[in-house]
Amino acid sequence: MSSESVRGPSWAQFDAEWYRSRYSGQSEEFAGADTDALETHYMTEGKALGFSPNRFFDEKWYLTANPDVASAVRHGGFASGFDHYRLNGHSDRSPHWLFSEAYYLSRYPDLTRSTLDRLGLINGYDHYLTYGDREFRSGHLFFDPRLFYSNALLTPSDTGDTDAARPATAIPELGPFATFLGQPAFGSTVRVTWYFDPQWYQSTYPEVIMAVQDGDFENALHHFLTSITPQAFCALEWFSEDYYLELYPDIGNAISGGHVRSAYDHFVRYGALERRKPHPDIDLLEYFFTGTVRADIENGLVRDAFVHWLSRRHIRARDADASRPELKKYEGLAARKAESLIPLLVRHPLSFTSKEAPSLSVVLYVHNRLPLTLSTLAALRTTVRGSIEVIVVDAGSRDDTRYLEQFAGGVHIVRLAQTTTRPEALKAALPYITTDTVLWLGQGVRLEHGAITAALSQLSAQASRRSGKPRAGIVTGRILRADDRIQEAGTIIWRDGSLGHYMEGAALEVPEASFRRLTACGTVPCLLISRALIETLDGFSPEFASEAGALADFSLRAAEKGFATLYEPAMIATLDVRDADAPSYDTADMRTLRRRHAAALLDAEPPSPTLLMRARTAGKKTRRILFIEDRIPTRRLGSGFVRSNDIVRTMAALGHEVTVAPIYSSTAPLPAIYADFPPEVELLHDRNYEVELDRLLQERSGAYDCVWIGRTHNLGRLLPILMGHASCLPTGGIVLDTEAVTAPRTALRAELLHLPQTGTVSEALEEELSCAWLCETIVAVNAVDAAVLRDAGYDNVAELGHLCPVRPTPATWSDRRDLLFLGAIHEPDSPNHDSLIWFIREVLPLLKDRLPDDVRFTVAGFLGPAVDLSALGRDPRVELIGPVADTSELYKTHRVFVAPTRFAGGIPFKVHEAASYGLPVVASDLLCRQLGWRDGLEIVSGGTNDPQRFAARLADLYSDEELWTAVRAGSLQVLADENSEKSYMARLSQILQNVFANSDRSSR
Structure with a gap:
């Protein structure tokens, strides 16, 4: 312990003065005891009594939050929870009820294992206490350092302590978190997060005041975050646990499964970002599109629309009560x-x-x-x-x-x-x-x-x-x-x-x-x-x-x-x-x-x-296309959205007037949205068409020659609306773009993860395509999916893959180093997420003796709000860099692209894009088959769910310059032949001409 106190992290040091103050009521000898005596007491007696060594570690909470550790302590495996944390737990567990290791590393993805090693730090908490706290970083969703600082400035201390009389002045030097822990009463008197209102909480639940006074809890916030009955207490006036569960019944399974503590826990972590309704009187989706809410969130002023509403609902515009003046x-x-x-x-x-x-x-x-x-x-x-x-x-x-x-x-x-x-x-x-x-x-x-x-x-x-x-x-x-x-x-x-x-x-x-x-x-x-x-x-x-x-x-x-x-x-x-x-x-x-x-x-x-709608465009009559997707398909979203973006671009290049209508209102910054599309495309980014498509079709009755619906599930959810306006639609011009046939992918995922099968692939496919009868044209992304659709009885199938012009960077094999994974991960357990976890856990360790020690694995791409890759960043060879504006910089510096997808549908755009820049790819056999590329000629196959094979083939491609050069040349040639702008435009033009012919026949 003494050696740790000299050279260890802050959380590992024994704090004698804090220990004396915290446990002074336990022994009269503490008042006159020196540092060595207090530390001896902790080592010989304090650990057994459940005492903590310093303010940064909460022994009682740690044992409650980690029952396996508590069991080990009871059976003599560890002397205390702190000993477990110091020896093992610091790698992946949280030490305090107001700090989350996972949240901190997820919020600040730059803090990978390799970054911490360069700084000589043990874990994220070590970084937080050494640097992050004084940098006003946040270590927990329920602790906003800037809000605490501003409120502490306005809240005079009612203690007689001279040092405590002006707490806010010490915050920048000590750090907000350290200051808060030094005066835990703040958790009952000062609002430290918009997600919790201590005054309302205590007035609503007076028993909390008694529990704090009795010493069971440090403050009101401590009570809320550590209560063993979290669903019995609401954090503030504007969230209803019962209403949220009734409105979103799926949350109940997450609670019973132990994934979240309560409905509010789910809302704060996920629901607020998804703009779900927390209360009958609050519509976050509508609020998001009012005033400066969207811009404030995009600019990082607030995390989500709920915080924006809470923090600004009392602020009224100067002219809020005034009617709009006349134009004159x-x-x-x-x-x-x-x-x-x-x-x-x-x-x-x-x-x-x-x-x-x-x-x-x-x-x-x-x-x-x-x-x-x-x-x-x-x-x-x-x-x-x-x-x-x-x-x-x-x-x-x-x-x-x-x-x-x-x-x-x-x-x-x-x-x-x-x-x-x-x-x-x-x-x-x-x-x-x-x-x-x-x-x-x-x-x-x-x-x-x-x-x-x-x-x-x-x-x-x-x-x-x-x-x-x-x-x-x-x-x-x-x-x-x-x-x-x-x-x-x-x-x-x-x-x-x-x-x-x-x-x-x-x-x-x-x-x-x-x-x-x-x-x-x-x-x-x-x-x-x-x-x-x-x-x-x-x-x-x-x-x-x-x-x-x-x-x-x-x-x-x-x-x-x-x-x-x-x-x-x-x-x-x-x-x-x-x-x-x-x-x-x-x-x-x-x-x-x-x-x-x-x-x-x-x-x-x-x-x-x-x-x-028809009259607004003059001159030669153009064909009008309504393009429906989950979201405005910006390229930063990756996955099938890049392909959808290419389709829209090509439709506009062919001279058609395209309107893009998303199912979900876009949250991306407007400059990023408009920069990703030709200026001739109408982007209805500000509406939710799961609700408003009915009004759109009514206002634009008969205006469209083609309705192009991206993704099969969107056809199913919109079918009642489309049928309600059938007389106003080009019934011969409705196109289902499957993007990917998911039934085989779902079955493969269940097989790999040993999940229960609820039916056969044929039954799942029949359900997936249950609404496809409406469409005279069905578009498949590759020959494999097209064959599946034809086998299912659909003859009206066209094939349209990716647009991917070649643009090789000049860097040679010797100019490059490291491995690259670049792909969008929209949600946990998606194909990209699964493959990344599999590769880092199963394959990367096998490369230790096959590649130089200094070879790094870079992970880049869009991340959904519910995706946390921080655990993967603990490997010192992994660099998590998140979304990248200019991907070409990555493609020209790395030597091998890794695509270990184990289950997927459609065509992996990430492989096309990497190869188009001249970066050779090692991929799972599944992706090789979907692409139709040959092992050793256009791609290198890592086999099927075989870590040893994948590691060996990756090492071959990384180390063999001749193989690397041959695969690079082969993939560039096949892309030039099959995915060029000219061939893509011709293929899409032919599909559309057939659609328009069907549409014209149906309108007669």
Whole structure:
């Protein structure tokens, strides 16, 4: 013990002063005893009495939590629970009721065994007490160090102890956890976690106060976390044990099986992250999508929606009780803000002077209202940093616009008579335009950051496309009103000549306004136009009184010449103040538009809200696909979501309009979601379609040519809704994408894990495909699954695997080292989770004498909230690094990819991806068969559930440069032949053409 106190971890040291204070009532001799005497007492008597050696180890709790240890102590195997922990238990057990070794290592995956070894630390608790506590890391779900610190600052101590009088000042130096243990009364007086309310707890259960006073428990939190009847006590007002169990009856099995202590234990560990309902009055799913909740969780401010609700429910927005002001009030504020620019720009004028050739010409039509002109020019100068030429056409202003040169230098001003119309203004500006692109801009329109860059890139990209596709001659954008609501996200021209501002009044971020598409026109003066198109069409027509009519007419005439109008959502601008004196679009303009474009309007939709989905996209009629998946299939999710992402991308590349509707609302950060998809795809990320699909199909009745349903279980759960809207669906165009046939996989898993079989594979397959009769097309991911489906009696089977273009990294065999596993693990006991545990426990030890000692095994990839890999990280050769943004860095530095999957369905994308980067793979025989790859040629087979075989073949691939090079070349060649972008696009196109043909036949 003495040697440990000199060089051991904090939890192993004997704390004489704490021991004296804690057990002073046990012996009068403690008051005058020195350190050696107290330590001798602990060694000779204290252990037998169940005393703890220091505040960091709780002997009584440890024995209660570990009945096997308690039994060993009773039978003389160990002198105390502390001796067991010091000798063995520290590797995988927790020493204190307020610290969890598993939670700490899981929350901070950087603390692998190899990391702890480098720091000279014994376990996670050693790291916590040495570094983590003072770094304000958390060692338990029920101890939030920052919350404790903030509350301790506000809570004066009621003890007479001078050191205790200002506890919060010592926290950064001592650490929150160490401070808390030094004054356990905090657990009854100060809230140290949002998951437990000590005041409510004690007022609700007064017997707790008596139990603490009697010395049975240290404080109220200690009582809650260690009570032998956890289901009898609720931690706070806003959780109901009975309600949760009734709502989620599956939790009862977890409790009876000893996996969780109570319903609340399950909720805190899993349910809160899944946004389950903790109380009849709290809907966490709905709350998640309100205000800044989602962003706060994404930014790490809180762990989950429940903590957010608890910590912020009393905070009310300043305008919470105020109704939303009328739009004119926002416009009034915008006008005043614009007026404030005048004194600023008098002293520091804007400058558009440049020696470089301009890349863009801006034509700004103005009439009086100088402040709005300055606001537009100031935003333009801020938004476009390069050289531009600005041509201001002044239609006879009588205010201080006459002195515009004093506020903006380098601007060419064309002054015309007061009666000048906008068509005349554009013609007057043409002689001064020197660039190929013109931005037609109006007073009071402020461009946002990146708007012009986004619009210019699309105009040039569309112009360079091959003939046969619509070429964009006009780009319009997402126009906001002064109240930050949408004015228009493109405008619809209906068959009667009326105009519909798409998504008017909606929030800026709505998914329906966040994807790129062709639109009929834009009616707000913020349009990027090809100069050649302006000249071809001789500008705007003077036949229209309103600017909206002239712009709609211009877009229709452009369409006749083969030029489309493109809606670019990243081209964001705000119309601060509408021109009240400008003519509005009226019946006269409608009649003129109908007369001039009678033939074109015959192809437009009648003005009905039910046809909005069809009408929002103009030009050539595209095929519309509703793509349904478990989640928005971002690539970071791995598994089959990468394949779904590739399918959506390819559908968009084929020119189809794709709407992605997830069953579960997405929790991923919005930038990550949008970055993973083409901008032409509509991503309905903010809805739960297990509930809202009914409304979606009703609103978009008859709009889709194909409904592509990913995963068989989704077809089953949505079948009643689909049947309820059968008349509005393309019944010949419903596709079931199985992603993986699970019945054989489930049977194999049961066989491997010696689980009871509830039926035959044929029976399981029949149940799995019980709803497949609805679909005229069934998609299998590989030839093995396709054969299973055909054997089950389905002839309408198509095969579509993965898209995986080759992109080998140049690093050679000698440039690389270490082993790599990269794959998503969404839940415990999934195929990837099982295979990883099997490999680390069964195979990795066999490699000790076959590979150099310094070879490491890197584990990377997405982890679901319920997945804990910390136990695997105890092996010093294992590096747990979690999700990785750029996987290519891993593929180019490691020598061998490991895929030891024992049961699975479909095709393992992780193997395809690794091989595509030129990283050879050793895989289970199951995966080799699913891929159709040959051992020693395109892959190395590790056999079937055979650790010795797997270890031997892995060592061969790692050590034999010739074998390594041959397998690398073989896998790259087969991928180039079978999984290239060209072949994938052709395969999916053929499937869709057959689907559309079936859909067209069914609609006749």
